[in-house]
Amino acid sequence: xxxxxxxxxxxxxxxxxxxxxxxxxxxxxxxxxxxxxxxxxxxxxxxxxxxxxxxxxxxxxxxxxxxxxxxxxxxxxxxxxxxxxxxxxxxxxxxxxxxxxxxxxxxxxxxxxxxxxxxxxxxxxxxxxxxxxxxxxxxxxxxxxxxxxxxxxxxxxxxxxxxxxxxxxxxxxxxxxxxxxxxxxxxxxxxxxxxxxxxxxxxxxxxxxxxxxxxxxxxxxxxxxxxxxxxxxxxxxxxxxxxxxxxxxxxxxxxxxxxxxxxxxxxxxxxxxxxxxxxxxxxxxxxxxxxxxxxxxxxxxxxxxxxxxxxxxxxxxxxxxxxxxxxxxxxxxxxxxxxxxxxxxxxxxxxxxxxxxxx
Ligand SMILES: NC(=O)c1ccc[n+]([C@@H]2O[C@H](COP(=O)([O-])OP(=O)(O)OC[C@H]3O[C@@H](n4cnc5c(N)ncnc54)[C@H](O)[C@@H]3O)[C@@H](O)[C@H]2O)c1
Numbered sequence: 001x002x003x004x005x006x007x008x009x010x011x012x013x014x015x016x017x018x019x020x021x022x023x024x025x026x027x028x029x030x031x032x033x034x035x036x037x038x039x040x041x042x043x044x045x046x047x048x049x050x051x052x053x054x055x056x057x058x059x060x061x062x063x064x065x066x067x068x069x070x071x072x073x074x075x076x077x078x079x080x081x082x083x084x085x086x087x088x089x090x091x092x093x094x095x096x097x098x099x100x101x102x103x104x105x106x107x108x109x110x111x112x113x114x115x116x117x118x119x120x121x122x123x124x125x126x127x128x129x130x131x132x133x134x135x136x137x138x139x140x141x142x143x144x145x146x147x148x149x150x151x152x153x154x155x156x157x158x159x160x161x162x163x164x165x166x167x168x169x170x171x172x173x174x175x176x177x178x179x180x181x182x183x184x185x186x187x188x189x190x191x192x193x194x195x196x197x198x199x200x201x202x203x204x205x206x207x208x209x210x211x212x213x214x215x216x217x218x219x220x221x222x223x224x225x226x227x228x229x230x231x232x233x234x235x236x237x238x239x240x241x242x243x244x245x246x247x248x249x250x251x252x253x254x255x256x257x258x259x260x261x262x263x264x265x266x267x268x269x270x271x272x273x274x275x276x277x278x279x280x281x282x283x284x285x286x287x288x289x290x291x292x293x294x295x296x297x298x299x300x301x302x303x304x305x306x307x308x309x310x311x312x313x314x315x316x317x318x319x320x321x322x323x324x325x326x327x328x329x330x331x332x333x334x335x336x337x338x339x340x341x342x343x344x345x346x347x348x349x350x351x352x353x354x355x356x357x358x359x
Contacts, residue, residue, distance in 0.1 A: 004210070006217050008140065009225045010160060017140060017164040017217050019210060024054065024128065024167040028101070029061050031126055031163065036098035037062035038089055040112040044072035045104040045130055048173045054103065066092035068100075070108065074255040077107050077146045079155065085115045099124040099162075105131035105178070106138035106259065110156070113144025117159035127161040130170040132182025132209065133260050136189075136216035139164045141224040141235075151315055152246050158229060166213060176296070179205060181260025183295040184241075186212055188267060189219045191288060192240050195332040202291035237335040240327045241267030244353060247312040248301060257301065264297035265304075269349040270328060272359060276345055278330040282359075289359055300355030306347045313346070 003020030018027050039058055045051060046069055059065045068085055070076045089098070100123060102112035109127055116125035127139035145156015171179075183205050190198025197215050206212060220238070227234035245266030248257060257265075271288045274280035292299050316324050326339040341349075351357040 004214050006214065006221050008160070008221045010228055013142075013160045015161055015163050017166065017221065019135075019166045019168070019214055019217065021168045021210075024165055024170070025057065027163065027165045028054075028126065028128065029057060031099065032058050032061045032101070034061075034063045036064040036094050038066045038068055038092070038094055038098060038100045039103065040068040040070070040085070040100055040108055040115075041103045042070050042072035042076065042105070042108050045108070048130075048170075050170060050173070051103070058101065064092070064094070064098075066094065068112075070111065072107070074107055074147070074249070074259070077111055079146055079148070082111060082114060082118075082146050085111070086119050089115070089119050094119070094123070096120045096123060099126060101126045101128060102139075103128040103130060104134070105129070106134045109134050109138050110144050110153070111146060113142070113159045113161070114146060114156050117144055117157035122159070125159055125161045127164045128170075129164065129166055131174055132171060132179050132213075133185055134182075135166045135171065135213050136182060137185040137220060139166075140217055140220045142228065151312070152249060160228075166217075168210060168213075171209065177258065180296040181258040181264075184260035184264040184267070184292070184297055186216050187288075187291050187295060187297075188238075188240055188263065189216050190291075191267070191271075191329055191332060192237050192327075192335050193219050193223075193333060198291065198332055202287065202294060204294045204296070233337055236325055236337055237327055239325070240329060240335060241270045243313055243316055243324060243326060244269040244309065244349070246316065247309045248304065248353075250312050251304075251308045252301070257298075261298050262301075264292045264295075265299060265301050265353050267292065268299050268359070269353045270326075272349045272352050273326065273339075273341055273345060274328040274330065276348070277339055277341065278328045278336055280329055280331065284332060286359055300353060302355055304350055304354040306343075306350045309350055310343065310346060 129139035142160035245263035248262040
């Protein structure tokens with residue numbers, strides 16, 4: 001496969017996203033030669049066959065090296081682990097010139113990013129995403145943070161990386177459930193931004209992921225470049241399916257459902273609301289449903305109910321004043337925001353998400 005570089009254009013904070021097979025040494029080693037390096041990883045990724053070589057080469061190229069290992073999974077994304085990681089950096093005497101290299105999925109990326117944004121008021125961050133979800137979404141755009149018991153990603157910072165290195169060889173060891181979870185965000189890009197891309201992915205993940213990753217990253221980079229801090233409303237479109245998705249993750253306990261799985265079910269709810277409130281044709285609503293099924297994603301979660309989800313949705317951090325910013329989709333490739341969703345309509349959408357009502 002040919003190698004590709006997509007740039008996130010943010011003036012002085014612009015950075016490249018390199019995508020290709022067997023590319024990590026070419027791009028990562030030059031950033032670490034003679035540097036103070038903190039390599040952050042979860043225990044699951046650390047056990048993958050390719051990780052030992054990466055670790056060894058970084059140990060050799062860095063002037064100072066510390067390995068920060070965390071337990072894999074969403075529950076790790078909390079303030080206590082954040083604090084432990086900062087202490088480990090301090091004990092290793094990593095200075096302001098230090099670099100954090102985040103190798104792993106979105107959990108490690110979000111946590112490492114928040115540590116990079118905070119430790120000594122900010123040190124450099126390099127994202128090396130190894131899950132599909134991290135490659136197409138969380139490693140790009142600079143949102144970092146941790147969860148609170150009160151909600152997901154409630155504490156965090158914007159911290160753009162100096163580079164994102166997506167080596168497709170690393171993704172080879174990704175379990176199929178995790179691959180499917182990443183496809184949820186890929187399908188989302190098609191729904192919100194690009195009907196042709198939706199066509200490409202609606203029948204399932206292609207064997208060669210390079211095009212899917214490149215196109216997804218191009219869409220995300222374009223949105224981020226025009227609304228880095230979610231101020232103009234453009235970036236908020238990326239939250240399609242996430243209002244219900246985040247509430248599912250929270251009410252079922254972080255980790256029971258993968259982020260992408262919860263977003264998949266959330267997109268079913270958002271597609272239904274789009275049909276009922278902003279005119280998304282029923283045929284397209286059903287096409288979205290089929291696309292998520294074809295990508296081996298859950299489209300219902302039994303036991304979801306309005307009484308538990310609605311208060312959590314009302315707490316959504318993207319709320320403006322008293323109303324939640326619902327992102328809906330009147331037609332493939334386009335979104336509208338600040339939609340008002342009456343309770344009875346949300347109740348209906350949740351019935352669909354729970355599988356008690358058919359689309
Ligand atoms: N910052 C953002 O803009 C943003 C966007 C979307 C999602 N997120 C966050 O990302 C997180 C979800 O990310 P995720 O789905 O990558 O979860 P994750 O980080 O938990 O990774 C999923 C699992 O796959 C394993 N894994 C990763 N790469 C592997 C590989 N190459 N081989 C084998 N196993 C591998 C991990 O160890 C983990 O067990 C959530 O916390 C979510 O809130 C952040």
